[in-house]
Amino acid sequence: MKKYLLYEHGVQSPRWQTDYLPQFHQWLTRKTPYLFREDFCGTARISCEWVKQSDRHRALGLDLDPEPLRIARERNVSKLTDQEKSRIGLKRQDVRTRTSQKFDMIGAFNFSCFTFLNRKDLLTYFKAAHASLKKPGTLFLEIAGGPGFVEPGHESRKFSVPGVGKVEQIWEQHQYDPITAINDYSIHFRLPDGTWLQDAFQYHWRIWGISELREALQDAGFRKSVVLWEQVDRRGRGTGELLPTESAELPESYVAYLVGVK
Numbered sequence: 001m002k003k004y005l006l007y008e009h010g011v012q013s014p015r016w017q018t019d020y021l022p023q024f025h026q027w028l029t030r031k032t033p034y035l036f037r038e039d040f041c042g043t044a045r046i047s048c049e050w051v052k053q054s055d056r057h058r059a060l061g062l063d064l065d066p067e068p069l070r071i072a073r074e075r076n077v078s079k080l081t082d083q084e085k086s087r088i089g090l091k092r093q094d095v096r097t098r099t100s101q102k103f104d105m106i107g108a109f110n111f112s113c114f115t116f117l118n119r120k121d122l123l124t125y126f127k128a129a130h131a132s133l134k135k136p137g138t139l140f141l142e143i144a145g146g147p148g149f150v151e152p153g154h155e156s157r158k159f160s161v162p163g164v165g166k167v168e169q170i171w172e173q174h175q176y177d178p179i180t181a182i183n184d185y186s187i188h189f190r191l192p193d194g195t196w197l198q199d200a201f202q203y204h205w206r207i208w209g210i211s212e213l214r215e216a217l218q219d220a221g222f223r224k225s226v227v228l229w230e231q232v233d234r235r236g237r238g239t240g241e242l243l244p245t246e247s248a249e250l251p252e253s254y255v256a257y258l259v260g261v262k
């Protein structure tokens with residue numbers, strides 16, 4: 001399945017998550033996280049990166065869809081050493097069901113919690129994640145928003161994929177519904193030979209506001225939540241640095257992390 005390879009190169013940067021997010025965990029809990037659960041793991045790139053860090057680092061990836069899990073095993077887990085393989089697990093499971101094993105840190109990346117369209121499902125997920133965390137433990141949610149994230153339009157970028165060549169990726173935003181806060185998104189790819197992969201990935205998301213998510217985390221039992229927000233320079237341009245922030249000016253669009261602390 002070529003589309004997962006293209007997605008991994010176009011969308012993901014798993015080293016960023018494994019380098020930076022544990023530093024925030026350490027700051028929030030005074031502990032090093034070793035046990036990590038990757039929710040909505042897809043092809044489990046972050047879990048694979050996680051177990052490379054030391055022989056104490058273990059990871060479990062959860063996803064509902066058997067297809068990315070198969071690709072994860074065939075293409076990503078297969079490249080790990082036997083030692084690393086023994087420290088990673090992948091499971092087909094709904095993240096709204098708690099795991100019997102407890103973790104230091106759980107991550108839900110690429111806006112995956114937006115898949116829950118109503119508060120009941122969102123809260124069920126947050127409660128299950130809370131019950132699956134050790135104390136102290138952290139739930140990292142990668143989220144996005146701002147007017148530029150809901151306006152209809154296309155954004156194109158090109159990148160190289162080993163063995164494939166220069167690929168064009170088009171991110172398409174459809175019509176946002178201001179009443180339901182639901183929007184559809186698509187990722188299309190154009191391959192070097194001109195092949196067009198229409199709707200390689202499609203998302204039907206509720207664009208939750210940060211305050212709504214924080215209140216739901218609180219209702220699920222999290223002791224506190226912290227917003228990691230991109231800082232801006234004197235010209236108002238994003239610096240790439242995320243810092244805990246309680247109030248901000250609205251940018252055109254944002255990607256941020258919301259951390260629930262147990």
Ligand SMILES: C[S@@+](CC[C@H](N)C(=O)[O-])C[C@H]1O[C@@H](n2cnc3c(N)ncnc32)[C@H](O)[C@@H]1O
Nearest residue numbers: 040041042063064065093094095109110112115
């Ligand atoms: C946006 S993709 C994210 C892939 C990857 N985590 C990333 O960061 O790029 C969403 C994934 O969540 C999975 N998914 C959707 N609902 C789920 C649920 N309730 N429980 C577990 N996985 C779910 C889908 O199968 C899909 O692989």
